[in-house]
Amino acid sequence: MRLLVHDARLVATMDDARRRLPGGWVLVEDDRIAAVGTGAPPAEAVDRRLDARGKVVLPGLVNTHHHLPQTLTRNVPRVQEAPLFRWLVELYEVWRVASEESVDVAARVGLGELLLTGCTTSTDHLYLFPRGQERLIDVEIAAARDLGIRFHPTRGSMSRGRSQGGLPPDDVVQDEDAILADSRRLIREYHDPRPRAMTRIALAPCSPFSVTDGLMRRTADLAREHGVRLHTHLAETKDEETYCLETYGVRPVEYVRRMGWLGPDVWMAHSVHLSPEEVALLGSTRTGVAHCPSSNFRLGSGVAPVRALLEAGAPVGLGVDGSASNDSSNMLAEARQALLAHRIGADPSRWLTAEDVLWMATRGGALCLGRDDIGSLEAGKAADLVLIDTRRLSYAGASSDPLAALVFTPFPEPVDTVIVNGRIVVEGGELVGVDVPALVARADAVSEGMLRRAAAATGHDYFRRDRA
Numbered sequence: 122m123r124l125l126v127h128d129a130r131l132v133a134t135m136d137d138a139r140r141r142l143p144g145g146w147v148l149v150e151d152d153r154i155a156a157v158g159t160g161a162p163p164a165e166a167v168d169r170r171l172d173a174r175g176k177v178v179l180p181g182l183v184n185t186h187h188h189l190p191q192t193l194t195r196n197v198p199r200v201q202e203a204p205l206f207r208w209l210v211e212l213y214e215v216w217r218v219a220s221e222e223s224v225d226v227a228a229r230v231g232l233g234e235l236l237l238t239g240c241t242t243s244t245d246h247l248y249l250f251p252r253g254q255e256r257l258i259d260v261e262i263a264a265a266r267d268l269g270i271r272f273h274p275t276r277g278s279m280s281r282g283r284s285q286g287g288l289p290p291d292d293v294v295q296d297e298d299a300i301l302a303d304s305r306r307l308i309r310e311y312h313d314p315r316p317r318a319m320t321r322i323a324l325a326p327c328s329p330f331s332v333t334d335g336l337m338r339r340t341a342d343l344a345r346e347h348g349v350r351l352h353t354h355l356a357e358t359k360d361e362e363t364y365c366l367e368t369y370g371v372r373p374v375e376y377v378r379r380m381g382w383l384g385p386d387v388w389m390a391h392s393v394h395l396s397p398e399e400v401a402l403l404g405s406t407r408t409g410v411a412h413c414p415s416s417n418f419r420l421g422s423g424v425a426p427v428r429a430l431l432e433a434g435a436p437v438g439l440g441v442d443g444s445a446s447n448d449s450s451n452m453l454a455e456a457r458q459a460l461l462a463h464r465i466g467a468d469p470s471r472w473l474t475a476e477d478v479l480w481m482a483t484r485g486g487a488l489c490l491g492r493d494d495i496g497s498l499e500a501g502k503a504a505d506l507v508l509i510d511t512r513r514l515s516y517a518g519a520s521s522d523p524l525a526a527l528v529f530t531p532f533p534e535p536v537d538t539v540i541v542n543g544r545i546v547v548e549g550g551e552l553v554g555v556d557v558p559a560l561v562a563r564a565d566a567v568s569e570g571m572l573r574r575a576a577a578a579t580g581h582d583y584f585r586r587d588r589a
């Protein structure tokens with residue numbers, strides 16, 4: 122199967138030279154990119170041609186942090202004004218009624234949104250397994266395969282319940298042996314280490330306030346034994362810092378360092394509250410960071426020192442984070458948040474540029490996920506491409522820099538075409554083979570059912586605002 126994308130308004134390669142090719146073309150052969158260029162495209166016969174006139178062509182974006190099941194608990198009135206710890210304590214009570222049905226519909230909504238905003242590879246961090254619901258990651262993987270997105274689910278976990286000084290209720294945490302056994306199972310059944318793999322597993326104990334030391338250490342050993350990556354939340358809020366100082370006698374970064382959790386096979390979510398020494402340590406160990414500005418604003422967590430992390434050598438990617446704190450899975454909107462997040466009070470010479478945030482959304486994300494076969498348009502890389510039609514009101518008048526326009530606009534349009542591993546999964550701004558109105562109706566019904574079940578169990582009214 123040979124496919125030619127031709128006559129683009131601009132091809133932005135995001136390779137090391139960060140080339141911008143007006144009138145560019147991309148030739149795809151099966152699951153990989155065969156050639157990229159500008160001027161007359163190759164004359165060889167192709168099976169399909171995609172006219173990219175008026176369109177900017179980018180490598181597929183990479184999302185480095187998400188909690189797909191949260192898609193059904195967006196902007197819950199009771200926690201619209203809650204910071205992280207109260208938000209978690211309230212929402213654990215809703216998430217604990219999750220089921221295969223709710224995770225399936227939530228994953229389809231979240232992954233669909235990601236595809237429509239140019240994301241071709243996403244991770245997920247699912248860490249709450251209600252009793253008897255141990256196959257939720259399998260359900261997400263099936264949804265990702267249906268939609269055609271490249272997927273790196275992480276086997277999340279919690280092992281420190283309230284009675285052990287943790288934040289989550291005791292009956293939603295699992296014991297270490299069960300977590301490690303299921304981690305091994307998922308690696309065995311799904312992890313594909315080969316180039317251009319569509320599914321890879323990583324291991325992800327949830328956060329310093331919900332896991333035991335034993336789980337952190339044993340998970341790191343297991344991941345390294347199998348060559349899979351490690352992920353967790355780190356230094357997200359001041360409350361977490363206080364918790365670590367009171368519980369472990371050290372700050373969060375020192376805690377994970379002692380657990381063997383710094384290195385090029387680890388990426389952290391957030392990393393907002395870092396000292397200059399901790400930034401240097403993440404940089405020198407090449408520990409990755411998933412920057413999630415929307416979530417950090419929404420929960421009042423703070424602004425991560427992204428410029429300093431990049432300068433220190435840490436791979437930094439972008440993450441939309443879960444939809445209970447974003448409240449969407451829009452990768453282009455997230456890139457815009459990153460563009461704006463670092464400007465207030467900072468010297469303009471240190472502001473992130475549009476190209477910086479697009480680099481994080483592509484190459485930085487690929488580095489976090491440990492992949493050298495995605496994130497840029499170069500011969501030999503996986504055929505993950507996004508075509509964005511700039512003949513839209515949002516982009517009108519921006520012809521001086523149509524690439525930057527994609528992230529300067531506060532109103533990113535659905536992208537026109539998305540190709541993942543050579544397969545067209547979004548066409549004409551629509552998900553291929555997905556009945557969106559039916560999916561939305563199902564999501565709303567399942568979401569409401571979850572909130573009503575949680576309300577019946579807790580006596581809380583999830584439909585009323587706490588500050589109403």
Ligand SMILES: [Zn+2]
Nearest residue numbers: 354390442443
């Ligand atoms: Zn998160």
